[in-house]
Amino acid sequence: MISIVLQQGINGIVIGSLYVLVALGLTLIYGVLVQINFAHADIVTLGAFAAYATTHFFGESYVVGIAAALIAGAALGWLVNATIFSPLRERGSELLPLIATIGVSIMLQNAMLALLGPIPYAFDTPYSNHVLRLGGLFLTVQNMLIIVVSSASIILLYGFMRFTFLGKALRAVAQDRETAGLLGINSNQLIMLTFVIASALAGMSGALLGPVLVLTPFAGTSVIVKAFAIVIIGGFGNIEGTIIAGLLVGFIESFTTQFLDPGLIDIVVFALLLLTLAVRPTGLIADKREENV
Amino acid sequence: MTRFRIFAYSGVLICGIVALAATPSSAADHIIKIGALLPISGPGSYFGAQDKQGIELALDQANKAGVGGYTFEVQYEDSSCAPLPATQAAKRLIDEYKPDVLIGEECSDATLAVMPIIEQAKIPLINAGSSSIKVTDPGNPWTFRIMPNEVMQGVDIATNAYKRLNARTAVLLHENTNAGIGNANVFADTFTKLGGKVLTDIGFGRDVNDFTAIATRIAGMGDVDVIPTYTLEGQGLKITQALMQAGVVKGGGGKAIQLGTIWLPFGFEQKAGNAAIGYIRIVQFDPTDQRPLVRDFIQAFKAKFNADPTHLNAHAYDQIMLIADVVKRGGKDPQSIRDKLAETKDVAGTTGSVEFDKSNQNVKMDTVHYMETKPDLSWVSLKWN
Known part of the structure; x- marks a missing residue:
């Protein structure tokens, strides 16, 4: 039984790490812009297909595929923000950009459907079926890579937000955009940077999720609901909270599957979400929304 | 052409159009x-x-x-x-x-x-x-x-599992839909009546992506002879690979045989790779x-x-x-x-x-x-x- 508990713990860390990567981009955008980005899921999908194309059509290594997904995500984030979200924000409406994210999501899904077709792709990497076994425990090299890349990304993002000038400026914009502007911070440029970082993270998480997900043009949609839940549980915009909530949801999935029933996973996760909203609406970490990001 | 002729031709034409438009079927x-x-x-x-x-x-x-x-x-x-x-x-x-x-x-x-x-x-x-x-x-x-239907398929596959494969234990995997639950229930009823034992019945939603936790649970159950699986292709692929990674099915060095019905298309094996080795499933079309x-x-x-x-x-x-x-x-x-x-x-x-x-x-x-x-x-x- 101990080995099963340990194994489910490992499983929880792997899936939790992926959720964290997806949710970090969402929480970053919300923290800075107070905007929910429904198109985030589709950037995850695009990242998965970018990595798939890089490895399967161009014969490059999976690591190059991850980099390609990161760049594709960042480029799409820049493009969508520059051409759609930014002009709508300038009109002063909060609702228009929100609705636009839904429109962008539907457009991206259908564009990918037209281009790539509906049949699931088998995205196996050289590491997918390479299984490391120790006693009763097992871990694929792919899953080990997921943990390593996710951890590195989280550390880098955390360091960027806490210790760099740009990170501090981003936090300033998140807390009070007008005052930040008075201090000489160009909030439009920082908003663009937020979109690019968040979308790059989404693209990269797609590359890591691709071999785990059922890869179709709708793949990202299947994880985005949980990512939203994680953002709420962790506290809108709170990076530390998102990391803890992501791992928590990963553990909930593993241990609910083991000891209860996988059909109950969503009930447990969303019961936790409701509990958080009722007891601690600012999330697991912060006491005030302004403390997030 | 006289006016009368023009009028007459026009009348015929209009009547024809009206008749065509009025045709109900x-x-x-x-x-x-x-x-x-x-x-x-x-x-x-x-x-x-x-x-x-x-x-x-x-x-x-x-x-x-x-x-x-x-x-x-x-x-x-x-x-x-x-x-x-x-x-x-x-x-x-x-x-x-x-x-x-x-x-x-x-x-x-x-x-x-x-x-x-x-x-x-x-x-x-x-x-x-x-x-x-x-x-x-x-x-x-x-x-x-x-x-x-699910009864025709389920009774047949459960009987074959018991009698031809000598299976005595089964774990059921299915999506939580009418078809998924129905197929699993028919298999369970038939298999149990024949003398087999269903160790557990695991249902899941279509939004589940990672089946490692489910495979881990099955791996912890000891000897499992057959795993009837009722899902769409995408999830089916991930389940099969997770069962291989957990060492449950033949493709991963285990002894369990996955059983499937007509939900999976041809080409599934190539996508699943070695994980699909030993998989037995019903298809409704035999290209041979x-x-x-x-x-x-x-x-x-x-x-x-x-x-x-x-x-x-x-x-x-x-x-x-x-x-x-x-x-x-x-x-x-x-x-x-x-x-x-x-x-x-x-x-x-x-x-x-x-x-x-x-x-x-x-x-x-x-x-x-x-x-x-x-x-x-x-x-x-x-x-x-």
Whole structure:
């Protein structure tokens, strides 16, 4: 039984790490812009297909595929923000950009459907079926890579937000955009940077999720609901909270599957979400929304 | 030309146009209108993509010379393998296209949702993808199913697991849908009655992506002989790979054999890789079948699409060809097509033969073929039926 508990713990860390990567981009955008980005899921999908194309059509290594997904995500984030979200924000409406994210999501899904077709792709990497076994425990090299890349990304993002000038400026914009502007911070440029970082993270998480997900043009949609839940549980915009909530949801999935029933996973996760909203609406970490990001 | 002649010709022309416009039935145009409810988007959209190919090939052939003076046309609607979009699609088709006959859906939940609508509209529906027993039991007089239902499949596969594979323990894996739960229950009932033991029954939603936790749970259960699995292709692929990684199935060095039904298309083995070794599943189309009908179908399909046909292609092809057969026997409008469908006896199709019982269920078991994936990822037909 101990080995099963340990194994489910490992499983929880792997899936939790992926959720964290997806949710970090969402929480970053919300923290800075107070905007929910429904198109985030589709950037995850695009990242998965970018990595798939890089490895399967161009014969490059999976690591190059991850980099390609990161760049594709960042480029799409820049493009969508520059051409759609930014002009709508300038009109002063909060609702228009929100609705636009839904429109962008539907457009991206259908564009990918037209281009790539509906049949699931088998995205196996050289590491997918390479299984490391120790006693009763097992871990694929792919899953080990997921943990390593996710951890590195989280550390880098955390360091960027806490210790760099740009990170501090981003936090300033998140807390009070007008005052930040008075201090000489160009909030439009920082908003663009937020979109690019968040979308790059989404693209990269797609590359890591691709071999785990059922890869179709709708793949990202299947994880985005949980990512939203994680953002709420962790506290809108709170990076530390998102990391803890992501791992928590990963553990909930593993241990609910083991000891209860996988059909109950969503009930447990969303019961936790409701509990958080009722007891601690600012999330697991912060006491005030302004403390997030 | 005198004014009188101009007036007379104009009158004749107008009368002709009015008469044509007033003709109520498409049969007068010698066209049988077929509405196709297919999942074109969402996780089941691989069904729709492959169904379309089979339909297009059948239309080419049936329309070449026509059947009894009729040709056939198809209007597609995306029913998304889910109840709500399926009902919306069915209403759109019925209200706007006014079909003589409908085909679809693939997913049981979607089919069950549209059945009351087609019954009310009195338009026959031919189904070749939904296994839930509820489609024909109780069903309705307007719904016909040409594939084996979950009881026919489940009893057969459980009996074969117990008697041919000597399986005594099973773990059930299924999506939480009418078809998933129904198929798993039938297997469990039959297997238990024969003396087998179901160790656990694991259901999950279609949004589950990572099956490592489920595979870990199964690995912790000790000796498992068979794992009947009822999911769409995408999740099926991930389950099979997770079971291999956990060392449960033959492909991962374990002893368990995964069993599947007709939900998975050909090509699954190549996508799953070594994880699929030893997988035994029901398919409704055997490409090694030597009947001329099957050989001709394969040849024509390859010529048109430059690919080997799957059972989904064959299913869709058979649905159109069954309609053509019904028209040949005198069906020309929804009522007569329904009546002739009910009289169908031993009509040969690429997936097997068709003969409906009183509940409009095809009773022919020659539609059930078993195949096993070999270590080189090729497969053999097991000839169990």
